[in-house]
Amino acid sequence: MNAIPPLQPTPEGEAGAGPAIGVYLSSQLDLMAIFGEATDPRLVLLRPEEVEDPAAVTCALCWQAPADGFARYPNLKVAGSIAAGVDHILACPSLPEDVIVTRVRDDSQADLMAGFAAFHVVWHHRRMDDFVEWNRQGRWVRTDRPAEPCETTVGVLGYGLMGRAVARAVSAMGFAVVAAARNPAQGEAGVEVIAGEDALGRVAERSQILINVLPLTEATRDVLDAALFARMPKGACLIHIGRGEQMVEEDLLAALDSGRIAAASVDVFRKEPPGDDHPFWAHPRVFVTPHRASDTSRHATVRQLADAISAVAEGREPANRVDRRKGY
Template sequence: MTEQARIEGVYLSTTLDLEKLFSPAFSAHAQTIRLRRPEEIEDPSAISFALCWNPAPQAFAPYPNLKLASSIAAGVDSIINCPSLPPEAYVTRVRDESQGDLMAGFAAWHVIWHHRNMRHHIVHEAKHEWSRQWTRAFLPPGRCTVGVLGYGIMGRAIARAVTAMGFPVVAAVRNEPDTPPPPGVRFEAGEGAIERVAAAARILINVLPLTPATRGILNAEFFQKMPHGASLIQLGRGEHMIEADFAAALDSGRIASASLDVFAVEPLPPEHPFWADERIFITPHQASDSSSELMAEQVMRAASAIAAGKAPETAVDKAKGY
């Protein structure tokens, strides 16, 4: 392709410098696509796609011929919910099986953290104290059910990792799959599936997509269904959880401990009370990620598809939200 024939795109984000982060990865595709900052665009009508993360409400408005909005990751909720997104535009996400493996390792580590009460050792190590916990105080893995909310690439990888350590898994699925569940996994499908998973899980892992139906789903009613003293590993989206309800569940003992990787406001403000709560393990939205090179290749393919009048392979169902 000549420079004039390159597919033109724009970086759109309110929270990240996408050009600084990803222009090296896109340099491998410089003959096919060109991405620039909004202030560098001379002819907005030439822009056919955008690379996005948390776009501003009117971010898409200047580009009348925009046909594609590509997320830099698996999440697309901020793009789909953007009021200026053209109704006919495709939205794509990164699809990466290895991203599921990263998420699974992260989740499995936190399952052990809560199951074995590893914070006990951190506290006593800092005091130079040899303080053993009696293993009979723990449920054996086979009697400690792990619940998984969301059974896509991430959820399936988590289930594989957790069952390999001997924990039975109960997973909420939208529809009962045609094939039987893997060994050690039980499905809950249909109405009330998420609540049934909550009731069965000593350790609950959330990797649901954010949709209108799942926004605020981790609320007081949900927490009340969990076994007393359960643990929560929240890896989905911050907007899944009502923070005040979660804090109340902690204080009541309904939830004994939690790992939180995502929050309604990010970065989590320094004055937020979660930072000082020793029952909560906080990480900065870093449970999993894809390589920049893979993301750039998938965006290039999606942009090439729309330029050829085809649907991108990585397009999401905007009505479903994933």
């Protein structure tokens, strides 16, 4: 396979002999500080204030770009997310219709997500929150033998790269796994896949432990709500590692307080960080983590953006292009 040649954007936005010029776009993070050491010879990334010729910029590395962030760059071809989710790019009002949006597909990120989910499955299955509390109290409490993993159904909402890795890891521990997918898919060994309009609800009904790894789209916004919680078995547990806007936090609080949901692990919030007065902080049945279920490799993120702009310059389809209609 031939190596991809280096690129040189001209003021007219055409590829030449040198590296492509890209820009970091974020209203929340200093992306240069995070990704500055992750270099690729095909790409030079600059802060917006470092860009002398906006017409030379052909790609952007993004996280929560400013509302007018894309408007300055008339020859932009690719807007790449630093993560698997792209909703923050698609929601930006200055994103041109013809700009290709890409996401990161990182097997190591999926492995991190799977390990995080597996840990929390065991945490809830073995009721480790009780042991932590008894430990604080200095109490030695021997509980009854827990249910066999094969007798416990773990549901996975979402069966893409992340969902497959999570389902695989949980199944390997002996749990019965059922996954909800948008489209019919062949499940791996030990994983049953349910697809269709009511797939999320059908999976929720069977899940003693429910893991959310869905992408954020208009169809999945607020999907973790009172109606879904009411369909779960009484005393089930929730592991929320998707996107914050997918859960109605007041509904989870009510489900916890009523006993419908026994416990929850929450890694993502509608507003991050949550306020000091957020009720989940002090709730005895909520395990809060600061959006750390997984992360992308810095080098893979930059490399994949370079791959994408190189592909576009050569008239090829970028491997990680997002379907803007679907949102993933």
